[in-house]
Amino acid sequence: MAVRLSDHVFAIPVVDRETDLFESLWPLDDGVNYNSYVVLGSDGAAIVDTVHESFFDEYLSALREVVDLESVKYVVINHMEPDHSSSLRDLLEYLPNARVVISKTGATLFNLPGDVLPVGDGDEVSLGDVTLRFIMTPWTHWPETMVTYVPQDGVAFTCDLFGAYGAYPDLKTDDWDGYLLEARRYYVTVLSKYSNFVNSATGKIRSLHPKILAPGHGVIYSGDSLNQILDLYDDWSSEHKEGRVLVLYGSMYGGVFSKVDALVAALEARGVVVDTLDMSREDWSYAMTFVLGADIVVVAYPTYDSHVFPPVRYFLETILDKGLLDGKPVFVLEAKAWSGAEQKIRAILGDRIVDYVSFSEKQPLGVDQIDAIAERIASYVYSDGS
Ligand code: FEO
Numbered sequence: 001m002a003v004r005l006s007d008h009v010f011a012i013p014v015v016d017r018e019t020d021l022f023e024s025l026w027p028l029d030d031g032v033n034y035n036s037y038v039v040l041g042s043d044g045a046a047i048v049d050t051v052h053e054s055f056f057d058e059y060l061s062a063l064r065e066v067v068d069l070e071s072v073k074y075v076v077i078n079h080m081e082p083d084h085s086s087s088l089r090d091l092l093e094y095l096p097n098a099r100v101v102i103s104k105t106g107a108t109l110f111n112l113p114g115d116v117l118p119v120g121d122g123d124e125v126s127l128g129d130v131t132l133r134f135i136m137t138p139w140t141h142w143p144e145t146m147v148t149y150v151p152q153d154g155v156a157f158t159c160d161l162f163g164a165y166g167a168y169p170d171l172k173t174d175d176w177d178g179y180l181l182e183a184r185r186y187y188v189t190v191l192s193k194y195s196n197f198v199n200s201a202t203g204k205i206r207s208l209h210p211k212i213l214a215p216g217h218g219v220i221y222s223g224d225s226l227n228q229i230l231d232l233y234d235d236w237s238s239e240h241k242e243g244r245v246l247v248l249y250g251s252m253y254g255g256v257f258s259k260v261d262a263l264v265a266a267l268e269a270r271g272v273v274v275d276t277l278d279m280s281r282e283d284w285s286y287a288m289t290f291v292l293g294a295d296i297v298v299v300a301y302p303t304y305d306s307h308v309f310p311p312v313r314y315f316l317e318t319i320l321d322k323g324l325l326d327g328k329p330v331f332v333l334e335a336k337a338w339s340g341a342e343q344k345i346r347a348i349l350g351d352r353i354v355d356y357v358s359f360s361e362k363q364p365l366g367v368d369q370i371d372a373i374a375e376r377i378a379s380y381v382y383s384d385g386s
Contacts, residue, residue, distance in 0.1 A: 002038070002066045003171050005212055005220060006153035008130045010066045012036040014051040014059050015167045022083075022165065026189045026285040030182075031167035033217050034083055037157055038066050039150055041127025044073035047098075048132075048148050048157045049216055050087035059087060060094065069094045074117070074125060076101040076132065078159040079145045080110050084216050089113050101125065103136060106144030119146075135204055137161065139197035141190055147205060154211030160190055161201060162229050164218030171220045181289065183218060183229065187236050188288040192322045199237035206230055239327035242293035243381055247276045248316075249300040250309040256335050259365055260300050263333070266374030272381055279311040284318065291324045296380035299349075300333040303341045308334075308348065316348055329354040331377055336360040354380075 003011045017031040034051035036059065045067045051059045063069070072095045077085050080102070092098065092114045099115045107118035117125075121136040135147040141160040148157040164183035166173075173179040191198050205213070213221040213229065221229050245267055251257035260276065267274050275290045291297065299316065301309035308316070319325055330352045332345055340358055357373060359365035 001169070002062055003220075005037075005214060006150075006155055008040050008127075008153050009150060009155050009212075009214070010038045010040070011171055011214060011220065012038060012051075012059065012062045012066070013169060013171055014055045014062070015169050016052060016055065017167055018054070022189070026165070026185070027283060028165060030165070032165050033168050033171075035171070035214065035216050035218075036063075037214055038063065039127060039130060039132065040067060041130040043126065043128025044097075045071045046074040046076060046125075046127060046132055047072055047091070047095075048076040049078050049084045049159060050075070050091055052083050053086035053090065056087045056090050060091070070097060072098045073127065074099055074101050074132065075114075076134075076148050076157075077106065077112075078148055078157060079142060079216070080106055081142060081160075084159060101132075101134070103134070103138075103144045103146045105138065106146075109144055135208070137197070137201035137204060139194040140201045141194065147201070149208055149210070151208075154209070155214055156205055156208060156210040156212070157214050157216075158205065159216040160186075161198065161205070162213055162215040162218065162221065162233065163190070164215075166218065168219050173219050176225070179219065180228075180232070183232070184236070184289050184292065185285050186217065187233070188292050188322065188324060189285050192236070192288075192292070192324055195237040195323050195326070198233065202230060202233040202237065236292060240292055241295045241328075244273045244275055244290075244294055245296055245298060245377060245381060246290050246294035247274060247298040247300060248279055248287070248291075248312060249276070249298075250279050250302065250312045251300075252302050252304070252309070256300050256302050256333075259333060259335075259359070259370065262367070262370045263298070263300075263374055263377075266371050267378060270374060270378045272378050279315050284315060287315065288319060288322065288324060291319050291328075294328060296329045296331060296354075296377055297325065298331045298333065298377060299345070300335075302335040303337050303339065306339045306341060307344050308341050313348065320348070325349075325352055328352065329380055331373070332356040333373070334358040
């Protein structure tokens with residue numbers, strides 16, 4: 001159902017409660033929105049982004065409630081990922097007078113249907129009494145991504161930027177704290193790899209002084225919620241730290257867990273806030289939200305086939321690739337069986353490792369040593385560790 005946002009803008013949210021994993025990777029415990037928008041001007045209309053093609057019939061009928069399809073002059077594709085663009089071909093069948101607007105990069109990268117209008121930074125098209133301005137925000141998820149802005153109403157259509165998992169049929173939430181966790185989970189799974197670009201795009205959007213942020217997933221932001229999401233994006237995309245220690249561990253027979261338990265107690269005795277995640281059981285997307293806020297990450301595992309325990313190893317490779325360990329020191333605690341994996345963990349983590357300690361049945365780790373490790377780790381929460 002359409003929701004009016006301003007004088008010229010309507011939102012067309014479609015709620016997907018059927019897909020279990022976003023990108024076949026990240027759990028959708030409570031669905032996800034695909035938000036499309038309609039801009040109505042005195043000289044024609046525009047549609048900004050579409051929805052996943054599985055919901056095309058529902059989408060088309062909601063569009064028809066607010067716009068005469070023959071009046072649509074432009075379909076703007078801010079981002080070509082199928083959750084936002086896969087209805088485009090079907091939609092164009094109903095839009096006899098529409099051109100497809102996409103960034104110049106997008107026009108180069110993709111075969112698009114219809115009459116394509118490539119645009120650059122600051123380009124505008126007119127709908128009479130209202131204008132669409134295109135702001136290039138590359139790598140806010142893919143290289144072609146852009147933001148569309150309606151200056152007369154102060155509405156910025158930001159696509160993946162400021163998105164969140166979860167179902168919001170009326171584009172609102174009555175659980176703001178819970179919502180922000182889903183926005184954070186969206187950030188770490190989709191955008192964190194491109195944090196420098198996200199930071200720059202957030203600055204560009206802030207400089208527009210928008211009244212409304214209208215993302216492709218999640219709720220509409222205005223007033224306090226708008227300021228808060230902009231501030232959070234500034235923080236999250238700037239080697240964010242929240243004064244916490246994160247312990248990522250795996251434990252096959254309980255030996256590593258007993259050391260982790262003792263280490264956590266020693267840290268908490270020093271007033272340090274510790275998050276502890278068992279990587280054999282933790283969902284990666286939720287775990288990644290904890291990595292984002294850590295000052296220092298402790299990685300504890302047993303060797304497995306002379307390598308790092310797989311649930312820890314593959315998670316580390318993923319968060320490295322997502323940029324979530326950038327600027328974060330890592331402390332390694334390894335339980336050796338017949339051989340160690342020091343060279344292998346050093347090959348994965350490189351100079352992020354500030355200390356490596358191993359123990360084994362023949363070389364146990366005593367209480368005093370764990371206390372000394374806790375003291376060293378705690379120093380990273382309150383200082384640069386030097
Ligand atoms: Fe929501 Fe990158 O697509």
